[in-house]
Structures are given as structure tokens and as C-alpha cells.
Amino acid sequence: MINLAARDILHAWGKFVFTGIGLGLLIGVTLIMAGVYRGMVDDAKVLLDNSGADLWVVQKDTLGPYAESSSIYDDAWRGIRAMPGVAQAVNVTYLTMQVRRGEEDVRCMVSGIAVGGPGTPGWPPWLVAGRHLTRGHYEAVADIATGCRIGDRLRIRRNHYTVVGLTRRMVSSNGDPMVFIPLKDAQEAQFLKDNDAIRQQRRRTAENPIYDRPGIPNLVDEVIAAQSFNPFVNAVLVQIDPNSHPEEVADKIRRWKRLTVYTRAQMENILVGKLIATSARQIGMFLVILAVVSAAIVAFIIYTLTLGKIREIAVLKLIGTRNTTIAAMILQQAVTLGLIGFVVGRIAATFGAPYFPKHVLLVPRDSFAGLLAVILICILSSIVAIRAALKVDPAEAVGG
Amino acid sequence: MTGKGIGIQGLKKRYGRGDTAVDALKGVDMDVAPGEVVGLIGPSGSGKSTLLKCLGAVIEPTAGTMRLGAEIIYDDGWKVKDIRALRRDRIGFVFQAPYLIPFLDVTDNVALPSMLAGTANAEARRRALELLEALDVAHRARAMPSQLSGGEQQRVAIARGLVNRPPVILADEPTAPLDSERALAVIRILNEMAGKFETAVIVVTHDEKIIPTFKRIYHIRDGVTYEEQGQGRGFE
Numbered sequence: 001m002i003n004l005a006a007r008d009i010l011h012a013w014g015k016f017v018f019t020g021i022g023l024g025l026l027i028g029v030t031l032i033m034a035g036v037y038r039g040m041v042d043d044a045k046v047l048l049d050n051s052g053a054d055l056w057v058v059q060k061d062t063l064g065p066y067a068e069s070s071s072i073y074d075d076a077w078r079g080i081r082a083m084p085g086v087a088q089a090v091n092v093t094y095l096t097m098q099v100r101r102g103e104e105d106v107r108c109m110v111s112g113i114a115v116g117g118p119g120t121p122g123w124p125p126w127l128v129a130g131r132h133l134t135r136g137h138y139e140a141v142a143d144i145a146t147g148c149r150i151g152d153r154l155r156i157r158r159n160h161y162t163v164v165g166l167t168r169r170m171v172s173s174n175g176d177p178m179v180f181i182p183l184k185d186a187q188e189a190q191f192l193k194d195n196d197a198i199r200q201q202r203r204r205t206a207e208n209p210i211y212d213r214p215g216i217p218n219l220v221d222e223v224i225a226a227q228s229f230n231p232f233v234n235a236v237l238v239q240i241d242p243n244s245h246p247e248e249v250a251d252k253i254r255r256w257k258r259l260t261v262y263t264r265a266q267m268e269n270i271l272v273g274k275l276i277a278t279s280a281r282q283i284g285m286f287l288v289i290l291a292v293v294s295a296a297i298v299a300f301i302i303y304t305l306t307l308g309k310i311r312e313i314a315v316l317k318l319i320g321t322r323n324t325t326i327a328a329m330i331l332q333q334a335v336t337l338g339l340i341g342f343v344v345g346r347i348a349a350t351f352g353a354p355y356f357p358k359h360v361l362l363v364p365r366d367s368f369a370g371l372l373a374v375i376l377i378c379i380l381s382s383i384v385a386i387r388a389a390l391k392v393d394p395a396e397a398v399g400g
Numbered sequence: 401m402t403g404k405g406i407g408i409q410g411l412k413k414r415y416g417r418g419d420t421a422v423d424a425l426k427g428v429d430m431d432v433a434p435g436e437v438v439g440l441i442g443p444s445g446s447g448k449s450t451l452l453k454c455l456g457a458v459i460e461p462t463a464g465t466m467r468l469g470a471e472i473i474y475d476d477g478w479k480v481k482d483i484r485a486l487r488r489d490r491i492g493f494v495f496q497a498p499y500l501i502p503f504l505d506v507t508d509n510v511a512l513p514s515m516l517a518g519t520a521n522a523e524a525r526r527r528a529l530e531l532l533e534a535l536d537v538a539h540r541a542r543a544m545p546s547q548l549s550g551g552e553q554q555r556v557a558i559a560r561g562l563v564n565r566p567p568v569i570l571a572d573e574p575t576a577p578l579d580s581e582r583a584l585a586v587i588r589i590l591n592e593m594a595g596k597f598e599t600a601v602i603v604v605t606h607d608e609k610i611i612p613t614f615k616r617i618y619h620i621r622d623g624v625t626y627e628e629q630g631q632g633r634g635f636e
Contacts, residue, residue, distance in 0.1 A: 001515050001516070001521070002504070002508060002512075002515060002521060004501075004503075004504075007503045007504055007508075008503040010503070011502065011503035011544075012503070311499060312499070312501050312502065315495075315499045315501070316501070317484075318456070318458065318487060318493055319487070319488060319493065319512065319513045319516065319560070320484050320485065320487050320488020320489070320513060320516050320517070321516055322484070322516075325516075393458075394458050394487075395453050395458045395459060397493070397495060397499060398449060398452055398453055398456065398458060398493070398495070398572055
């Protein structure tokens with residue numbers, strides 16, 4: 001028996017191909033949306049991987065340092081370093097801000113890293129160009145996605161930094177490229193105010209009667225001095241000994257230091273499960289809408305094509321074609337349309353993904369799931385057309 | 401399949417129920433021998449199409465008897481289980497318009513009923529080509545229906561109706577869209593094929609040009625048939 005669906009498709013190939021291309025662009029957008037979600041998850045994991053930490057010690061009862069603000073004293077690391085099972089403990093700050101590069105602003109996450117070297121938690125694990133930070137001030141290592149080159153000058157708050165090294169795929173959980181600067185500079189940048197604000201703060205402090213007590217002549221000066229530096233960091237990144245268990249070390253820090261500690265799994269849960277949960281739901285909604293629109297398009301096209309063949313279907317039935325053969329013909333056409341659309345969509349997504357501002361990660365599993373979804377949608381969409389075809393009375397082929 | 405004609409006795413068809421019921425056929429008798437071509441003539445609303453649909457097992461009569469060859473296929477109810485197979489294997493249809501399947505070439509249009517009956521594709525195509533040869537359209541075997549003239553399309557449609565060697569062919573105004581010359585050519589072909597394959601052919605028509613060619617004519621009026629001897633003229 002010849003394949004009626006294939007013959008019909010070959011006969012009207014232009015209709016199928018152009019409809020398939022239109023559907024494919026829709027499927028391409030759907031795959032890109034899924035890729036954006038995967039990219040967000042990947043960004044979160046990359047951030048954790050690149051931090052080089054086993055534990056994140058943050059302000060008590062916060063989800064810091066990525067999902068919430070967290071402040072702990074910058075000398076807390078000493079006590080943590082002395083805990084059993086801890087191999088390294090270093091301060092780190094994170095600040096998402098607009099960094100000035102030349103005449104343009106770049107959205108990025110500025111990370112303040114403590115003195116150390118490659119392998120120290122918080123440090124970029126590798127560079128694609130230049131060198132790591134070697135000076136205590138005004139040097140920066142920037143992700144290549146910032147558009148920086150070696151020797152570029154960045155302005156963070158009032159200070160200028162020279163880019164001495166470049167990294168790749170060092171991004172925040174939002175996908176913003178990272179810029180690494182010395183910890184002291186980062187601490188200062190977090191709370192650095194403009195000159196007017198500093199003068200205003202000093203004037204208010206000096207005029208406050210609480211600090212103008214008889215017998216304590218230098219109190220105001222001491223208070224103002226205390227206000228002029230930032231003794232806080234956002235987190236302490238901890239590497240544990242190879243023979244220690246992360247949860248046991250974390251328990252000890254929680255008990256003795258009265259701080260909140262997250263393991264890698266917990267931090268991943270915060271970033272993926274909480275920080276990008278709303279975005280994931282948003283993307284999920286878009287995927288549902290796109291799936292419904294795709295289904296409507298396939299259903300409409302196949303229904304229209306079927307209605308255009310009512311007389312032929314009546315003749316086919318009259319000369320003895322089984323209902324299953326007619327249903328199979330329509331089903332195969334719907335699935336073929338879906339497959340053309342999927343191939344076009346996959347190609348469009350592959351070539352389009354690099355042009356999206358956010359990291360789009362197309363994974364084979366999503367493509368496979370997309371293919372199954374497309375086939376399922378096409379099967380469901382063809383039901384309306386199949387019902388219409390099966391209702392056709394063979395008597396319609398006979399006049400009168 | 402060897403043909404032994406078709407016969408009906410007291411065939412009735414009622415549409416609807418109660419006060420709104422309409423008796424489209426009120427007891428039709430008809431007998432067509434193998435190799436015979438008869439005309440079925442009647443005004444609009446006389447019951448021609450209903451009779452054709454009953455004969456073609458497209459709709460179920462209300463009462464009566466229908467014989468196809470030696471077998472009683474209807475006797476106040478269908479006596480065959482698979483009506484679809486009955487239509488496919490034992491009844492050939494030729495329509496007012498050819499209604500060829502636009503996405504199949506001429507050969508496959510003709511071969512399709514045979515393929516549907518389970519014949520291997522190659523054998524079905526061989527039979528189709530034989531018929532196309534007999535109908536003088538073999539040179540268009542690979543053409544698509546849209547590339548054929550009206551007369552060629554109708555000849556292909558006749559070939560499709562004949563491919564399973566059915567004992568009966570029902571032709572529903574097969575010459576309506578054709579001019580006199582082509583209309584007579586189609587009727588001549590139907591006569592030739594009826595003789596060659598021993599097929600009983602019933603031609604429903606309004607066409608004054610071809611009515612004189614029938615040797616026997618059934619008139620139908622108000623759901624009742626009347627038999628009349630035709631002129632049986634030649635086709636020149």
C-alpha cells in the first residue's frame with residue numbers, strides 16, 4: 001500500500017515547508033526559552049564552582065551572600081580557620097553594580113578577594129589572558145564578557161582600576177560578568193559615599209549631643225573615624241580538609257561561631273530553588289503559552305488542509321479506504337509538520353542562541369524532550385482534523 | 401471476479417420518521433445483466449441518487465432485496481458483514497466529476513482500489529496500466545490529474561472503477577461536464593469495458609446526447625421505476 005500522507009506532502013511540499021518554517025521559528029523560541037532557564041541554572045553552578053568553596057559562612061539567619069545581603073565581621077575568618085576540619089577560610093565580598101568602562105557602563109558583579117593566589121577560595125581559578133592580582137589596590141581581573149581588555153581602566157565608585165587579567169565564564173547567578181578586585185578596595189567600595197554625603201554625616205555626628213560629652217573630648221573624632229571604614233565582609237568562604245565531612249564542619253561553625261553555614265548542596269538549592277525560582281516559573285509560563293500556540297497552529301493548519309480534501313476523503317472512503325488509513329494519513333502529516341518545525345526550530349535556536357544577551361544553554365535532553373512534546377502536540381492537534389475526516393460521509397462523493 | 405449482474409426487487413428507502421418521513425424509493429425493481437449498460441433517467445427529486453446510493457451500499461435501504469451476482473447482499477437488512485469491502489471489491493464507481501486523488505499520479509489513482517484490497521503494489525500498477533492501455537490513456541500514466549484534460553480524467557476515473565473487476569459499475573452522470581463527442585466516447589468506453597469484463601453498468605444521466613445509446617432504460621419517478629426499451633444507437 002502506498003503512503004498517502006507522503007504523496008500528499010510531496011504534492012503540496014511548499015505548503016508544508018513554509019508552514020513548517022513558521023512553526024519552527026516558534027519552536028526555536030521555545031527551545032531558546034528552555035535554554036535561558038538552563039543557562040541560569042548553569043550560571044548559578046558556575047558561580048559556586050568558581051568560588052572554590054566547600055562551605056559558605058554568612059550572617060546568621062540570612063540566605064547570603066548571593067540571594068540576600070549578609071554582613072559578618074572581617075575578622076571572623078580567623079576563628080573559623082582555627083576550627084577542626086577547616087583547610088582555608090577567606091573573606092569575600094560581592095557587590096552587583098554598574099562599572100564604568102571608558103564611556104559606557106557595564107553591569108557586573110564586583111567581588112573582593114582576600115590576599116592569596118590561584119586556588120584560594122574566591123579567586124578566579126584560571127585566566128585566559130594577563131595575570132592574577134598581585135597588588136593590594138587598584139588592580140582588577142575582569143571576565144571577558146565585560147568587554148574589557150588588558151590595560152583597560154575601570155571606575156568603581158570614585159576609584160580607577162587597571163585590568164591586569166581576563167577570565168571566561170566567571171558570572172554571577174544573574175549571568176552578570178564578574179570583576180575581581182582586592183578585598184580592602186571592595187569593602188571600601190561597598191560603603192563609599194560621595195564627599196557631600198561624608199561631610200553631611202560628619203556634621204550630623206558632631207552636632208549630636210550624645211557624642212559631645214564633657215570629659216570625653218575625643219569621642220566625636222573617634223566615632224567619625226569608626227564611621228569611615230567598613231569592617232564587614234559578605235561571607236567567609238571555607239575549604240575543608242579532604243578527610244572532613246562538610247556537614248560536620250558546618251555544624252561546628254554554626255554552634256561555636258553563631259553564624260549560618262551552607263554546604264555546596266544547600267547553596268545550590270538556594271540559588272536554583274529560590275533565587276531563580278520566579279524566573280523559572282515565568283519561563284515555564286512562556287513555555288506553556290508557546291506550546292498552546294504551537295498546538296493551535298498545527299491544529300488549524302492540519303484542520304484546514306483536511307477540510308480542503310473533504311471530497312477526496314469521501315472518494316477514498318467510497319472506494320473502500322479504511323478509517324484507520326485516513327486517520328493515519330492525517331496523523332502522519334501532522335507529525336511531519338511537527339518534525340519539519342522541530343528541525344527548523346533546533347537549527348534556529350542553535351544559530352540564534354549566541355546572540356542572546358543572557359547565557360543560553362541548549363542541552364540535548366531538552367531538545368529530546370522538545371521533540372517528544374512537539375510530536376505529542378501534533379498528535380493531539382490532529383485529533384480535530386481526524387474527527388472531521390471520519391465524519392465525512394462517503395455518500396458525499398455521489399451526487400444528489 | 402466473474403460478473404452475474406445486479407438485481408433488486410421491491411427496494412424501498414424511507415428518510416426520517418413519523419409525520420416527516422419521506423419515501424424516496426417505494427419499491428424499485430431492476431435487473432441488469434453482465435455486460436449490459438442501462439440508463440437510469442428521472443427528474444430531480446425522483447430518487448435517482450438514493451437508488452444509486454443504495455445500489456452502491458453507501459446507504460442502507462429500508463426494505464427489499466438486492467442481489468449482486470448470485471449472492472443476496474440485502475434482504476431487509478445487509479447480508480454481508482463488511483460493507484466497506486463490498487464497495488471496494490465488488491462495486492465500481494464513476495462520478496459526475498472524475499474526483500481523482502490530486503496527489504497521486506494516474507497509475508496510482510487507478511491502482512489505489514486494488515492496493516486497498518490487498519493486492520501488491522506492483523501487481524496493482526500492472527493491472528492499472530493494462531486498463532489505461534485499454535482506455536487509451538497509458539501515455540499519461542505518470543501524469544498528475546491536474547495535467548489531464550477533462551476527457552482523459554474521466555477515462556482514468558473509469559479505469560479506477562474497473563480495476564478490481566467489479567460485477568457492477570455505477571456511473572453517476574459521467575458525461576455531464578463533457579461535450580457531445582467526449583460524452584459519446586465515454587459511453588462507448590463503458591460499453592466496451594462492460595462487454596470485455598462482463599460488468600453490469602448503470603448510468604444515471606440527464607444527458608439527452610447519450611440517452612439514445614442505451615438499449616434499455618429505467619425511468620424513475622416518485623420513487624418507482626418503469627422500464628423502457630431504448631434506441632440503442634451507435635456512437636458515431
